Amino acid sequence: MLSLEELSGVLWAAAGVNREDGHLTAPSAMALYPIRVYAFLPEGVYRYDSKANVLNRVIEGDRRELTAMQDFAYTAPLNLVYVADYSVYADRNQPVDRIRFWCAADAGGYTENVNLYAAGNGLKAITRGSFKEEALLELLGLDPAQYGVILAQTVGR
Numbered sequence: 001m002l003s004l005e006e007l008s009g010v011l012w013a014a015a016g017v018n019r020e021d022g023h024l025t026a027p028s029a030m031a032l033y034p035i036r037v038y039a040f041l042p043e044g045v046y047r048y049d050s051k052a053n054v055l056n057r058v059i060e061g062d063r064r065e066l067t068a069m070q071d072f073a074y075t076a077p078l079n080l081v082y083v084a085d086y087s088v089y090a091d092r093n094q095p096v097d098r099i100r101f102w103c104a105a106d107a108g109g110y111t112e113n114v115n116l117y118a119a120g121n122g123l124k125a126i127t128r129g130s131f132k133e134e135a136l137l138e139l140l141g142l143d144p145a146q147y148g149v150i151l152a153q154t155v156g157r
Contacts, residue, residue: 001077002077002078002123002155002156006121006123007039007055007078008053009117009121010078010080010114010117010118010123010155011037011039011048011050011053011055012025012053013025013113013114013116013117014026014037014048014080014110014111014113014114015033015035015037015048015050015110016050016053017050017051017053022051024050025113026106026109026110026112026113027106027109028106028109029102029105029106030092030102032088032089033088033106034084034085034086034088034089034102034103034106035082035083035084035085035103035106035107035110035150036048036082036083036084036085037050037080037081037082037083037110038058038080038081038082038083038140039055039078039079039080040063040064040066040067040078040079040080040081041062041064041077041078042062042064042077043060043061043062044057044058044059044060044061044062044063045057045058045059045063045139045140046058058140059139059140063139064076064079065132066131066132066135066136066139067079067081067131067132067136067152067154068128068130068131068152068154069130069131069132070128070130072154073128073152073154076154076155076156077155077156077157078154078155078156079152079153079154079155080111080114080152080153080154080155081131081136081149081151081152082107082110082111082149082150082151082152082153083136083137083140083142083147083148083149083150084100084103084106084107084147084148084149084150085146085147086099086100086103086146086147086148087146089102100148103148103150104150104151107150107151108151110151111125111127111151111153114153114155115127118155122157123155123156123157124155124156124157125153125154125155126153126154127151127152127153128151128152128153128154129151129152130152131149131152133148133149136149137149
């Protein structure tokens with residue numbers, strides 16, 4: 001179990017607002033910030049609202065089994081899922097492969113910030129590319145034509 005302070009610190013490190021202009025702790029290609037952060041906890045699934053620095057519950061109940069393909073993640077106190085909203089690039093006239101690349105780079109910045117926070121606060125974190133993408137998007141009610149799961153990350157002790 002993570003304390004509320006640790007959970008808040010992890011989420012802020014990933015995607016918290018840290019500048020007056022609204023930019024986040026992690027960089028973003030073209031400063032479009034397409035990545036949504038979902039926290040999968042034993043009691044439910046939450047979306048992180050970085051502007052308000054709050055978690056909003058989107059699903060009740062334990063759904064951590066969708067976030068990984070390794071047993072250790074199913075019982076970890078926190079699994080983060082980084083989902084790209086490709087629609088933020090709609091008016092940019094960019095090729096799909098470049099958009100996915102930029103989203104992956106953005107998500108990588110988020111996960112690295114979490115890794116650094118974890119290392120500095122006595123926690124462990126591992127970034128993963130293995131998850132059940134179709135099931136996650138369905139659970140979250142997200143259209144696969146507009147959204148894609150980019151990375152997942154397990155945080156614990």
